[in-house]
Amino acid sequence: MKQHHVICSMSRKGNCRDDSVLERFFLSLKMERVWQRQYANLDEARRDINEYIVAFYNPVRLHSTLGYLSPAAYEARPTAKETICLSEIS
Structure with missing residues (x-):
């Protein structure tokens, strides 16, 4: 890895869920x-x-992790904007 200037991306020992989304993508592929x-x-x-x-x-x-939407549909959905309540006291 050092020879190719690649930075290792690993977490704590025994934390098997870090790459689960990526691993699922490759399995589906x-x-x-x-x-x-x-x-x-x-x-x-x-x-x-x-x-x-x-x-x-x-x-x-x-x-399923995107609420049964495609990644494109999930990214395209409008984001919910919360209303901000302002105090009438100035």
Whole structure:
């Protein structure tokens, strides 16, 4: 890692939930796309995986952790703005 100037990102020992969202993404990617195909070469695999992420995973695939919205729909939803109560005393 030092040779490639990469900073290690690890948390406390035994904290297995740190990467659970990312690990779930890669599992979904493998199960729903990669293991269903046979790629002729690395470029074909890259194009297909990019297509999966851009055309399906982000805009279409529903995620339970996002309230059964796609990532694109979750990001596009308007954020709720709380009303600020101001005191009438000046």
